[in-house]
Amino acid sequence: MRRRSILRLGAAGLTALGVTLFVGWWQVDGPGAPERPRSALPLPLSEMAFDLTDHEGKPVGPETLIGRPSMVFFGFTYCPDVCPTTLSDISGWLEAMGADAGGLEVVFVTVDPERDTVEAMAEYVGYFHPAIRGWTGPEAQVRQAADGFRATFEKVATEGGGYTMDHTASVFLFDEAGRFVSTIDYHEARETAVPKIRRAIDRKTEATG
Amino acid sequence: MGYPIRTLLMALIIGLPATVYAGSEAVTVENAWARAAIGTSRPGAAYMDISNTGDEAVTLTGIETDIAMMPMIHRSATDAKGVSSMSMAGDIVIAPGETVMLEPGGYHAMLMKLRQPMEEGESFPLILLFSDGGIVVVEVPILGIAARGPEG
């Protein structure tokens, strides 16, 4: 009788172990895994290194963002369609959040520093929500920044001798400790974007993970 | 041009006007708007819904406008890795009863090499060219740089 209950306990333990293993598989390799491979996730801001200039001429880098939750995305001001849409979407999310978004750092990093000077960035961001900062700098530093975020960009020639930029259009969210929280896809609905931003703001330093 | 009896009967039943337009004559455009551009060196973009109310497919082959030297229809796309790119759209076939939307992140009228700045509050005519030789002229209001849709 006693032996039997020990056996039963053992079986229950094994089942629990099985559930744990399954949950682990589900989250790492299974359908519950994030869509991007692990290696494609942005580094923590504390492990990035780059030196850029904001639209007011101040030196900035990843350390500028640590200590406050942040939202970072890449684009360029000669982008007629995708980038202004992202900036408008973000402006709308910030408006919807009102004072709740007050502590958030919001940064637009240009992937086209050749045309996007500090002055060009200042004029452009002036048309959107006042919380949005514009960062530019030498191409090598922009490249280093993009690498840290696991973002890509590439110059593409257009008809008529000009060029455009293919680039990662996702918005990256970090908590106040500089840890990556999540990505907002291009043109994602406010209903899902705003809760993601709140999650980045709410994840305090003491939380693990 | 002859119409199948069934179509004519349908037209009678649902009360369509007696004149049935075909080809680009049957095209209607709604919700046109453009985003203002800073200066003339940056390209502008215009959007609209183009509907084919006729019973034959129509093919949009291009656009013309006085405000840009190189206007063309582009398509933006974002791949599985989140990378956005733009390319020329080529001919766009609109099936009978269908609507093609030019909207942010998809098809757009890309206005390259602007001849004049696109200022908020102004408007400009844009001509849609169709394969049957027909044209549709659309007056496009220019909204702010931060506009998200035809309502601003």
Ligand SMILES: [Cu+2]
């Ligand atoms: Cu385009």
